[in-house]
Amino acid sequence: MRKKIVSLLLILCCSTAWSFCAYSQTETISKQQKTVTVTQMTLSQKEFDNIDKIQIIWARGNVVVTQSPDENVHITEKAFVMPKETEVAGISIKNDTLFIKDYNSLSSLSAQNNMNIDSKEIQQLLQQYHNTEHDLYIALPQKQYKEFYFKTVNANCNLENNDFYTIITETVNGEIQLNNVNANFINSNTVNGNILLCSDTNAQKYHLKCVNGNINADFTVFPTALSIETVNGNITLTLPENDGFSFYKNKVKTYNNFSTSFALKDNAQKKVYKNGNILLDIVCINGSVTLKKAETNSF
Secondary structure (H helix, E strand, C coil): EEEEEEEEHHHHHHHHHHHHHHHHHHHHCCCCCCEEEEEEECCCCCHHCCCCCCEECCCCEEEEEECCCCCCEEEEECCCCCCCCCCCEEEEECCCCCEEEECCCCCCCECCHHHCCHHHHHHHHHHHHHHCCEEEEEEEECCCEEEEEEEEEEEEEEEEEEEEEEEEEEEECCCCEEEEEEEEEEEEECCCCCECCCCEEEEEEEEEECCCCCCCEECCCCCCCCCEEEECCCCCEEECCCCEEEEEEEECCCCCCCEEEECCECCEEEEEEEEECCCCCEEEEEECCCEEECCCCCC
């Protein structure tokens, strides 16, 4: 009998029985907590003093980057099971950059006689696949960093309570969430994933793009330079009261719907609110666009 590499997607699609078994096993595993501490590292203020850039390449799991309770950097990696030594996350410092890379990834699964595979082997394969999912927790001391770069396939990233000049995220099958983050430029791209900007996140310039995903952005300060695009996804923007904005109608190709709580007017090419001075670049293909007016607190 010969071995053939088959992807998890192919296994799950081969038969109804496989799909049911895979779903049940996946649901069971997903409820488990990653309790095994694979890596626990602290970088002192002296070691980290010259670091201005953070670069993370992660395969599967959840990545949380938050503010440190002290002047040190704290890095923790957790998993379902203890991996091999060669599969532990690589952590290094080069010049002004902290590099973190996930070496524990499994892009394909091996199965014998895949057309006659039984449910027990599927469960074993799924367990093997899920065991490669690691979570990463990073606590950074408070300061203005030059750049945060995050790239992943099948991982989520939650970035919170920090300041960066530039934020760049590239994800496939992963969600990006920014919470209480200040930046000059936020550049976030996802395929099969969502982008969520919480109301306490602020930047001078935004470039947000999703394919097969939704963008939900809640702005406390009105964005003066916003480029936002979805294909097969919805856009929801919560915007504060302002002196006026506009966007091109022909870019908002909403087959589902468009709704707003702003009193927009039509001109030849644009939708305009008040003076229309701030031009928002909104592109939506096969999705919906919702523009909400942020509620103001009255005392």
